[in-house]
Structures are given as C-alpha cells and as structure tokens.
Amino acid sequence: MQSLLIFYKKLIIPSAIFSIMIGMTGIMATGTFSLKYTGLAYLFICPMVHFFVYDVRYSNDYYFYYNLGLSRKSLWASTLVISGIACLILILI
Amino acid sequence: MNGLHVDSIIKSYGNNQVLTDIFISCNPGExxxxxxxxxxxxxxxxxxxxxxxxxxxxxVKVGDKIINGVNDSRNLINYLPQDGFLPNHIKIKTIINLFCDKYSGEIISENPLIRPLVNKKCNKLSGGEKRLLEILLITYSKANYVLIDEPFNGIAPVYKDEIKRHIQEQSKFKGFIITDHDYRNILDVASRVLILHDGAIQEIKNREELIYWGYLPQAT
Structure with missing residues (x-):
C-alpha cells in the first residue's frame, strides 16, 4: 500500500492542477467553478500524466515498483481506478 | 530455500536471435x-x-514456484538495472524501510557512506552515491535471489571492495547473478563464471577461456 502511495505521489499534484485549470474554464460556460468538469478532466488527465511521467520521462522508476511486486499492469489499473473514484466523488459532490 | 532454475530461454529482436535456449541455475550461497x-x-x-x-x-522457477512476471517474483527475485531505479521524490530512509527488514535496514543506514544521506531525497544524491545505495538496497533486500546489472559501473575503486564484501556476506543467505564489464572484480567475487557468447552460455574455468571465447584480446 505504501508503495502505491509513493507511486501516486508523483501524479496527484500535476493531475490536480491541470484538472482544476480545466474546471475553471467551466466558469466561461456556466459562470461558476464546476467540480463536475474538474472531475471529468481528472479522469483523463491523470492517466495522461501517468503515461508522461512513468512511461516516457522516468521509465526506469518502474523497476523500483517491480522489485516491490507491483507490475506495470497493476500500476496502470490503480491509476485508472483511483482517477475513476476521484471523478465520481467530484461529480457527486 | 529452493534453487533458481532458468531454462529454455529464447529471445529475438526482429530477425536477430539474441538468446538461444539458455540454461542457468543458481543456488543459495552461489x-x-x-x-x-x-x-x-x-x-x-x-x-x-x-x-x-x-x-x-x-x-523460470524458484523451488516449485514458476515465475512468469514481476508479480510472481516478489520477495523471490530482485533486479538492479544498469541505469538505476530509485525515484527522485522519496527520502532514503523510506526506501530502506520498504526494501529491507529491520536488521538489514539498520546495516544499510549505519553504513558510513549512507548514514549522512538517510534523511535526504534521492534527487540530492550524486550518481555514484545513488548507485552505491541501490547496490546495498538490492543486496540486503528480502529477495532470495538478486540479479545485479553492472554493479561496479560508476563506482570509485575504493568502494568496489566494500561492495564485494557485502555481496559475499549476503551470499551466505541468498544467490546472486552479477554481470559487469569489470571482469577482474567479477572473477574475484564469483563462485562460478559464465560467458554469453553468440546467444549461448558457456562455463568459464580460467582466464584463458575468456580469450578463447573472444571476450578478452589475445595479447592480454
């Protein structure tokens, strides 16, 4: 569990920043900040950040997690699940 | 602990067959x-x-357990790639706690080279410091078998003896497969030496055989 948190730590801030920026563009459409747009953006932005950070920029970091028993598939699955849950929470608020 | 058995490995990249029916075994203490x-x-x-x-x-199997992917090799086989693998954003002491049990973690934390670095994040370390830490982490990890790719690369000569000493100490409890271009240190520390030539494995008994298989030049 701690290893997953360490993995996700690198993704959460950039994903949140980009998602909030996209959510703020909702102000132009609706006149108010939209958590729904932010949540939907997070659903797509987080996997994109995962791809850029771990598959392109720091691909050797995967070996750190492989040595802790986490495969690339399981790390991708966790990213998709966590971003899905975050999206649902933000939509339902 | 059970032996590491590797058999029937064939690998091609396009039309180039790199590995041809490779067989390797390794037991604890080797x-x-x-x-x-x-x-x-x-x-x-x-x-x-x-x-x-x-x-x-x-x-690939360890004892009776067949290893298909990294999920299967947890706490059985660990691997240190030649380009390193430590994430930049975590503190050294967190990594030590993740990789090693309490006793091994203390050995690494109390190492005179590592002790000053324990509260730092990995991005504050030099390349050589990072490499030394990675080697110690993987050597003292919980895995039964440790694969190390070029442990002596980028390490100051004065620390190479220390690395060999740690590997030899831990080899009482686990098996190691080590590869490096610094063949002298490999010959020094290894209990058995293999050469990969034309996709096949040959066992090496002495330095002359390294010349025979084209690894060392004739005049050496």
Missing part, C-alpha cells in the same frame, strides 16, 4: 558471474529471469 560483450544479451537475460521482459520462450 555468486554466478555473467560476462559477455556489449550487445550479447546479458541485460536482456537478467530482465527475462526477473520477469520484466517477455521472451519467445522461457521457463
């Missing part, structure tokens, strides 16, 4: 040195054994 020219497939072989790279065919 340090297997793996030599080979650049591009001979040493790193490829280690990655296949670890489970992070697919092969055309392979059979």
């Amino acid at each position: 340090i297997v040195g793996l030599l080979g020219r650049n591009g001979s497939g040493k790193s490829t072989l280690l990655k296949i054994i670890f489970g992070s790279l697919n092969a055309d065919t392979k059979f």
